[in-house]
Amino acid sequence: EAEVAQSPRYKITEKSQAVAFWCDPISGHATLYWYRQILGQGPELLVQFQDESVVDDSQLPKDRFSAERLKGVDSTLKIQPAELGDSAMYLCASSSRDRLTGELFFGEGSRLTVL
Amino acid sequence: GDSVTQMEGPVTLSEEAFLTINCTYTATGYPSLFWYVQYPGEGLQLLLKATKADDKGSNKGFEATYRKETTSFHLEKGSVQVSDSAVYFCALKGATDSWGKLQFGAGTQVVVTP
Numbered sequence: 001e002a003e004v005a006q007s008p009r010y011k012i013t014e015k016s017q018a019v020a021f022w023c024d025p026i027s028g029h030a031t032l033y034w035y036r037q038i039l040g041q042g043p044e045l046l047v048q049f050q051d052e053s054v055v056d057d058s059q060l061p062k063d064r065f066s067a068e069r070l071k072g073v074d075s076t077l078k079i080q081p082a083e084l085g086d087s088a089m090y091l092c093a094s095s096s097r098d099r100l101t102g103e104l105f106f107g108e109g110s111r112l113t114v115l
Numbered sequence: 116g117d118s119v120t121q122m123e124g125p126v127t128l129s130e131e132a133f134l135t136i137n138c139t140y141t142a143t144g145y146p147s148l149f150w151y152v153q154y155p156g157e158g159l160q161l162l163l164k165a166t167k168a169d170d171k172g173s174n175k176g177f178e179a180t181y182r183k184e185t186t187s188f189h190l191e192k193g194s195v196q197v198s199d200s201a202v203y204f205c206a207l208k209g210a211t212d213s214w215g216k217l218q219f220g221a222g223t224q225v226v227v228t229p
């Protein structure tokens with residue numbers, strides 16, 4: 001069964017350092033989402049891609065966060081510099097172009113701890 | 116803006132007990148409503164959905180009915196198993212959203228004991 005792949009699963013870093021997360025969506029899925037889930041809260045959308053284009057990054061803290069999906073396939077989310085409040089689970093999800101109905105397929109997530 | 120409120124957990128039940136997780140929403144028009152489940156160590160997965168008022172979504176013994184008059188989408192299961200232990204998220208997709216963006220509730224942890 002096709003899955004959304006994310007790495008690393010766990011990342012511990014010190015504040016002010018740079019960190020990057022990688023996501024490979026299900027093959028053929030044109031839409032890719034990055035969500036952030038703070039402990040005890042629901043996922044919050046950071047950025048959404050349709051192919052290689054950003055369609056929503058209104059909640060992305062652009063002073064320190066960046067995201068790219070250069071060839072419209074896999075994607076990288078970067079944080080520089082990391083702050084203590086960035087400790088969270090970073091979730092990647094994908095969906096197919098003709099099913100922008102809210103049916104998302106999620107990866108297992110990347111858990112970030114900032115010390 | 117659109118929002119989802121669900122009951123706080125953890126909810127602790129014995130096996131074969133009846134489960135209800137309350138979910139209410141605030142949104143304009145007719146959003147689509149979802150329940151996602153996150154089993155320990157796994158990613159979120161879609162459990163069920165409803166796209167219009169009075170629709171009932173069902174899957175794996177779980178059911179939820181889209182109630183426009185009470186703006187609710189409560190999740191129910193008649194007889195839970197230990198394997199149903201997970202975190203359950205209620206979510207909505209806004210009526211005017213065309214990109215599949217979801218607004219999630221905070222999640223409710225369910226613990227089922229033998």
